[in-house]
Amino acid sequence: MSLVIIGTVAFDAIETPFGKTDKIIGGSATYVGYSASKLGVNPKLVAVVGGDFPQETISDLKSVGFDLEGLQIKEGEKTFFWSGRYHNDMNSRDTLATELNVLENFDPVIPESYQDCSYLMLGNLAPAVQQQVINGMKNRPKLIAMDTMNFWMDISMDDLKKTISMVDVLTINDEEARQLSGEYSLITAAEKIQAMGPTYLIIKKGEHGALLFHGKDMFYAPALPLPKVTDPTGAGDTFAGGFMGYLARTDDTSFENMKRAVIYGSALASFTVQEFGTDRIKSVTNEELELRIAKFKALMSFSESRVLNEIKN
Amino acid sequence: MSLVIIGTVAFDAIETPFGKTDKIIGGSATYVGYSASKLGVNPKLVAVVGGDFPQETISDLKSVGFDLEGLQIKEGEKTFFWSGRYHNDMNSRDTLATELNVLENFDPVIPESYQDCSYLMLGNLAPAVQQQVINGMKNRPKLIAMDTMNFWMDISMDDLKKTISMVDVLTINDEEARQLSGEYSLITAAEKIQAMGPTYLIIKKGEHGALLFHGKDMFYAPALPLPKVTDPTGAGDTFAGGFMGYLARTDDTSFENMKRAVIYGSALASFTVQEFGTDRIKSVTNEELELRIAKFKALMSFSESRVLNEIKN
Numbered sequence: 001m002s003l004v005i006i007g008t009v010a011f012d013a014i015e016t017p018f019g020k021t022d023k024i025i026g027g028s029a030t031y032v033g034y035s036a037s038k039l040g041v042n043p044k045l046v047a048v049v050g051g052d053f054p055q056e057t058i059s060d061l062k063s064v065g066f067d068l069e070g071l072q073i074k075e076g077e078k079t080f081f082w083s084g085r086y087h088n089d090m091n092s093r094d095t096l097a098t099e100l101n102v103l104e105n106f107d108p109v110i111p112e113s114y115q116d117c118s119y120l121m122l123g124n125l126a127p128a129v130q131q132q133v134i135n136g137m138k139n140r141p142k143l144i145a146m147d148t149m150n151f152w153m154d155i156s157m158d159d160l161k162k163t164i165s166m167v168d169v170l171t172i173n174d175e176e177a178r179q180l181s182g183e184y185s186l187i188t189a190a191e192k193i194q195a196m197g198p199t200y201l202i203i204k205k206g207e208h209g210a211l212l213f214h215g216k217d218m219f220y221a222p223a224l225p226l227p228k229v230t231d232p233t234g235a236g237d238t239f240a241g242g243f244m245g246y247l248a249r250t251d252d253t254s255f256e257n258m259k260r261a262v263i264y265g266s267a268l269a270s271f272t273v274q275e276f277g278t279d280r281i282k283s284v285t286n287e288e289l290e291l292r293i294a295k296f297k298a299l300m301s302f303s304e305s306r307v308l309n310e311i312k313n
Numbered sequence: 314m315s316l317v318i319i320g321t322v323a324f325d326a327i328e329t330p331f332g333k334t335d336k337i338i339g340g341s342a343t344y345v346g347y348s349a350s351k352l353g354v355n356p357k358l359v360a361v362v363g364g365d366f367p368q369e370t371i372s373d374l375k376s377v378g379f380d381l382e383g384l385q386i387k388e389g390e391k392t393f394f395w396s397g398r399y400h401n402d403m404n405s406r407d408t409l410a411t412e413l414n415v416l417e418n419f420d421p422v423i424p425e426s427y428q429d430c431s432y433l434m435l436g437n438l439a440p441a442v443q444q445q446v447i448n449g450m451k452n453r454p455k456l457i458a459m460d461t462m463n464f465w466m467d468i469s470m471d472d473l474k475k476t477i478s479m480v481d482v483l484t485i486n487d488e489e490a491r492q493l494s495g496e497y498s499l500i501t502a503a504e505k506i507q508a509m510g511p512t513y514l515i516i517k518k519g520e521h522g523a524l525l526f527h528g529k530d531m532f533y534a535p536a537l538p539l540p541k542v543t544d545p546t547g548a549g550d551t552f553a554g555g556f557m558g559y560l561a562r563t564d565d566t567s568f569e570n571m572k573r574a575v576i577y578g579s580a581l582a583s584f585t586v587q588e589f590g591t592d593r594i595k596s597v598t599n600e601e602l603e604l605r606i607a608k609f610k611a612l613m614s615f616s617e618s619r620v621l622n623e624i625k626n
Binding site: 088089090184185186187188190205208209211217218219220222225226227228229256259260263298299300301302303 | 402403503524572573611615
């Protein structure tokens with residue numbers, strides 16, 4: 001089934017303890033799309049870039065199956081730019097620069113050919129813009145997921161809560177879940193956030209994995225321990241792209257299938273962090289992905305126990 | 314099979330955001346032992362207390378199956394006392410007081426009746442004392458596990474490394490694994506630590522679960538998300554007690570069985586944190602434990618995927 005993705009397509013400049021980059025290709029929609037494309041889905045992009053955005057990247061996106069009818073190219077304007085420096089623990093970062101550029105007046109337009117989409121992924125953007133996209137769909141998609149961040153909780157909580165009330169799946173990190181709900185326990189936070197609208201909540205915990213909540217059901221996907229993490233940028237978006245890509249590919253929104261989707265999202269994210277930017281996720285093959293899924297299975301599986309019956313006797 | 318436990322039997326005074334206690338019963342060996350006793354194992358204790366230690370606690374330990382022949386009671390002296398205050402995140406704490414008392418000159422003696430033990434758990438204590446216990450065993454136990462903490466890395470790394478080289482399983486937290494190995498990646502840290510001696514390494518990550526490493530094999534047990542964590546004290550020791558108790562009960566040290574042992578340890582630890590001190594772990598029934606194991610299974614299990622073959626076609 002078709003997957004529409006809205007988000008940023010951007011330039012990033014990244015510093016980590018392992019090196020730094022000049023302006024490279026980044027953006028939430030970019031990572032979400034590359035990730036979904038690995039699952040055989042052709043992502044339909046809604047985004048905006050400036051005239052400075054490289055034609056070769058546009059060609060590359062098309063060559064791996066992106067539908068770019070919804071990508072606005074503003075000649076004479078500049079692409080959104082973000083620059084950040086990661087701390088030694090790679091879990092926290094400082095933003096060095098944010099140049100909104102074309103994003104400042106982004107007015108997303110949903111092409112007619114996107115209107116029949118069943119799956120909609122709202123990448124991290126202003127909640128009002130995310131809302132505009134939902135409202136721009138003539139028929140409500142079967143499943144709407146959104147990502148957001150603490151920044152929007154700080155400056156536009158009301159807009160954010162309105163948008164959250166309109167979606168099925170919310171993906172945020174643990175600190176954001178605590179901020180949004182005012183609850184420290186993730187169990188209690190998950191209950192409160194589900195009461196705001198989304199019947200599914202995914203709490204991303206970076207190197208500690210991800211939790212999927214739905215009513216009283218919970219599922220935990222670990223992050224795969226890696227010998228080296230080079231650049232965490234885009235890991236959350238890659239996760240979301242794998243999650244939504246898997247659901248769109250299988251067209252099955254049962255909780256059982258969402259568990260598998262979380263594993264695929266985690267597996268794909270584990271590639272992204274191994275190189276700077278989109279370098280690694282772009283090159284992932286089916287065989288590599290399959291091998292990594294097998295690693296997740298090995299990491300999580302244990303066979304039935306037998307001791308308790310013995311204790312009782 | 315029999316399990317010998319060395320560690321502290323102590324008084325604790327604890328403050329958390331949810332309340333505070335006067336002097337209550339604590340200590341690494343206490344938690345390890347209570348936890349192992351839930352798996353039908355009678356823990357053989359090697360520890361020391363002062364004349365101020367309550368007779369009713371000694372009676373309670375005996376009543377749940379502790380063998381106290383190796384417990385020294387120093388009349389006229391005082392029991393080890395620790396006091397701490399947890400921060401709001403419950404992951405970090407300040408030590409308010411540490412009164413070594415009887416621990417200062419603790420000279421552990423292994424009773425003759427303990428000498429045939431197959432499983433030995435060295436709770437957190439000075440590495441030199443842990444070493445003395447290993448050397449005090451006439452026959453090397455089948456499996457020796459040790460817990461330790463950053464404090465010993467700071468003040469007696471050489472002693473610590475010597476003790477580590479003598480054991481089969483080391484349990485430490487993620488920061489300690491990084492400090493001990495000098496590596497940030499837990500994968501690389503695990504390799505380096507295994508090269509120091511222990512062929513099994515368990516990295517405890519508190520609310521983020523635990524990782525078991527053995528050669529190239531890895532297993533991840535999440536922590537069960539809970540509505541409320543009242544007091545994290547003793548969670549790591551309860552985990553170790555469940556782990557070693559399960560191995561002693563089943564007498565199977567295969568990697569497959571260690572995975573189950575990690576799940577039992579995690580399940581038992583999830584009880585400990587729900588009340589102050591040993592209150593909750595003491596009251597756990599077989600039925601409650603069985604129910605919690607089922608929750609872990611639900612949290613971690615997902616069925617086979619099918620998408621990749623479709624993608625290939």
